[in-house]
Amino acid sequence: MFKKILLAADGSDHSVRAAEYARSLAEKFEGTIDVCYVVDGENAKADVLHHNDPFEIEMARKEKILQVREQFELADYPYELHILHGEPGPTLVEFVNERDYDCVIVGSRGLNKVQTFILGSVSHKIAKRVNCPVLIVK
Amino acid sequence: MKVAQLKQDWFGNVKGDILSGMVVALALIPEAIAFSIIAGVDPMVGLYASFSIAIVISFLGGRPAMISAATGSMALLMVDLVADHGLQYLFAATILTGIIQVIFGFLKLSRAMKFVPRSVMIGFVNALAILIFMAQLTHFSGQNWVMYALTAATLVIIYLFPRITKAIPSTLVAIVVMTGIVLLFGIHTKTVGDLGNITQTLPSFLLPNIPVNFETLAIIFPYSLGLAIVGLLETFLTASIVDDMTDTPSNKDREARGQGIANVITGFFGGMGGCAMIGQSVINVKSGGRGRLSTFVAGAFLLILIMVLGGLVVKIPMAALIAIMFMVSIGTFDWSSVFKIHKLPKTDATVMIVTVVIVLLTNDLSKGVIAGVLLSAIFFAIKISEVHVESELDTEINKRIYKVRGQLFFASVTDFMKKIDFDESLQNVEFDCINVHVWDDSAVEALHKIEMKFKQRGILVTYTGLNAESEHIRKRVSSILKSDS
Numbered sequence: 061m062f063k064k065i066l067l068a069a070d071g072s073d074h075s076v077r078a079a080e081y082a083r084s085l086a087e088k089f090e091g092t093i094d095v096c097y098v099v100d101g102e103n104a105k106a107d108v109l110h111h112n113d114p115f116e117i118e119m120a121r122k123e124k125i126l127q128v129r130e131q132f133e134l135a136d137y138p139y140e141l142h143i144l145h146g147e148p149g150p151t152l153v154e155f156v157n158e159r160d161y162d163c164v165i166v167g168s169r170g171l172n173k174v175q176t177f178i179l180g181s182v183s184h185k186i187a188k189r190v191n192c193p194v195l196i197v198k
Numbered sequence: 199m200k201v202a203q204l205k206q207d208w209f210g211n212v213k214g215d216i217l218s219g220m221v222v223a224l225a226l227i228p229e230a231i232a233f234s235i236i237a238g239v240d241p242m243v244g245l246y247a248s249f250s251i252a253i254v255i256s257f258l259g260g261r262p263a264m265i266s267a268a269t270g271s272m273a274l275l276m277v278d279l280v281a282d283h284g285l286q287y288l289f290a291a292t293i294l295t296g297i298i299q300v301i302f303g304f305l306k307l308s309r310a311m312k313f314v315p316r317s318v319m320i321g322f323v324n325a326l327a328i329l330i331f332m333a334q335l336t337h338f339s340g341q342n343w344v345m346y347a348l349t350a351a352t353l354v355i356i357y358l359f360p361r362i363t364k365a366i367p368s369t370l371v372a373i374v375v376m377t378g379i380v381l382l383f384g385i386h387t388k389t390v391g392d393l394g395n396i397t398q399t400l401p402s403f404l405l406p407n408i409p410v411n412f413e414t415l416a417i418i419f420p421y422s423l424g425l426a427i428v429g430l431l432e433t434f435l436t437a438s439i440v441d442d443m444t445d446t447p448s449n450k451d452r453e454a455r456g457q458g459i460a461n462v463i464t465g466f467f468g469g470m471g472g473c474a475m476i477g478q479s480v481i482n483v484k485s486g487g488r489g490r491l492s493t494f495v496a497g498a499f500l501l502i503l504i505m506v507l508g509g510l511v512v513k514i515p516m517a518a519l520i521a522i523m524f525m526v527s528i529g530t531f532d533w534s535s536v537f538k539i540h541k542l543p544k545t546d547a548t549v550m551i552v553t554v555v556i557v558l559l560t561n562d563l564s565k566g567v568i569a570g571v572l573l574s575a576i577f578f579a580i581k582i583s584e585v586h587v588e589s590e591l592d593t594e595i596n597k598r599i600y601k602v603r604g605q606l607f608f609a610s611v612t613d614f615m616k617k618i619d620f621d622e623s624l625q626n627v628e629f630d631c632i633n634v635h636v637w638d639d640s641a642v643e644a645l646h647k648i649e650m651k652f653k654q655r656g657i658l659v660t661y662t663g664l665n666a667e668s669e670h671i672r673k674r675v676s677s678i679l680k681s682d683s
Contacts, residue, residue, distance in 0.1 A: 099442075099443075101443065101480040101483070101484050102480075104439055104442045104443045104480075105439050105476065105480060106532065106534050107442065108435070108438045108439045108442050109316065109319055109320055109323060109435070109439075109532055110316055110320070110534075110535075111316065112312070112316060114441070114442065117442065145442070145443050145444070145445060146484070147484065
């Protein structure tokens with residue numbers, strides 16, 4: 061159980077808490093951690109506009125999820141980072157379902173506080189469509 | 199090898215490309231019409247242009263999955279040309295724009311993009327958003343509350359429909375619904391038909407009806423140059439965004455040449471100039487488009503729709519198009535730059551604001567960009583012209599060692615010399631130049647002047663630690679300088 065864990069992160073406080081949870085879980089079960097950060101169309105546009113080249117963009121994105129990464133790096137726990145492109149919900153679901161994960165861990169509220177009504181909830185989309193257990197950290 | 203790449207570009211994602219191309223075509227119709235209206239031309243001009251540009255670019259462009267068509271940024275630059283000289287001059291200007299862009303492509307001018315700082319690009323995008331927004335306000339003059347209500351209703355559909363489904367572009371749904379409502383209830387309001395004609399014929403080849411002389415060239419050249427610059431700027435930015443979204447690289451120079459050829463052909467077929475569109479390209483990739491086929495389908499499907507639905511297009515209420523333009527404006531504006539402006543360095547923020555202001559004052563995006571680039575170059579020179587000087591005094595041998603740090607060139611020498619005390623009574627002065635770079639004649643002359651000034655007072659000067667390049671310039675400029683390295 062919990063040998064192959066996927067953490068969906070967006071850099072928000074909720075995803076940092078989820079990361080903390082993910083790490084303690086992985087430590088207890090000696091599991092591997094894959095961290096997924098999804099860049100949607102709007103973010104891609106803003107990132108390209110604000111940075112000079114693809115290298116800078118990658119650095120900026122890694123910086124955005126620094127606190128999430130620190131949960132693992134400061135504890136010297138190995139993890140693999142995947143930066144995906146597309147709409148967060150569907151892209152994560154596709155990524156997970158194409159592979160074999162024991163569990164997906166995700167925070168409950170993302171960065172987009174604005175109009176959750178209009179945008180919907182990524183964690184709910186994941187919980188509905190992913191083919192493995194989901195742990196939503198509040 | 200090349201055939202394999204071509205196959206991949208066109209047939210690597212057939213289902214996704216066809217679907218996304220159709221979605222884009224549906225979303226393009228209202229935009230092409232609205233941009234035509236901004237430029238002051240018939241809706242057909244924008245629609246023909248979008249069809250022709252998309253088709254040509256699908257074959258000749260350098261960034262698969264990017265959508266190019268008639269755009270707001272280009273349309274805004276055409277207003278005066280059309281108003282003062284008419285449509286034929288616009289076609290001629292479009293052709294010339296294309297030629298200039300092809301030349302830029304061959305000159306590999308995409309490399310010049312690295313000299314356009316981010317703050318200027320952000321200013322460009324924000325100014326564009328503001329201009330598109332303001333261009334809609336003229337349509338409200340002399341209208342009653344019905345117009346405002348229709349516009350608001352359209353906006354509601356545009357923003358809330360995606361909650362129901364994302365399969366059909368909400369802009370299209372909004373157009374259909376609003377047109378239906380207006381027809382059903384017999385509401386009297388401005389429609390597309392009031393502003394122009396929709397002919398349901400295929401575009402045909404025509405030579406622009408203009409006198410071929412130097413005077414014409416003088417009239418259209420400034421417009422064409424501005425259009426070429428703006429078109430390529432937006433295209434390169436969009437290409438980078440699509441590169442990032444698809445995690446694939448693209449050939450910007452090939453794209454520039456493709457844009458140029460597309461514009462040349464478009465001018466000959468009665469269309470206005472265009473370029474890559476950020477909004478539509480993002481929609482295309484989001485809807486599953488990855489290859490050239492998606493761009494082709496977008497153009498082809500657009501033309502088919504016009505042939506089939508042209509008669510209905512004239513009935514679309516202006517209020518709906520205005521709402522769509524508001525949405526485009528809101529989506530184009532870079533809100534994070536405004537919210538985070540206090541975190542930016544003051545020089546970056548100033549360059550961004552100046553770019554926007556110049557664009558708004560001149561109604562010309564290219565002038566704003568040029569002003570922004572110049573201003574940021576000046577700021578850079580100011581920043582870099584500060585030379586840091588620290589010093590220590592060795593009392594035993596009566597020697598002062600100046601530790602100098604920075605770039606020595608014409609703008610920094612005066613301040614540098616002010617930081618040296620020539621009247622100190624010493625035997626020796628040493629300049630530790632290990633962190634210095636000598637850039638030009640003014641710098642070398644300054645070093646020479648310093649040595650002479652100290653020599654007059656009987657003080658010996660030595661320069662140490664100059665790097666090879668600096669030494670080279672020094673030796674080249676003056677053979678009378680003594681140096682110990």
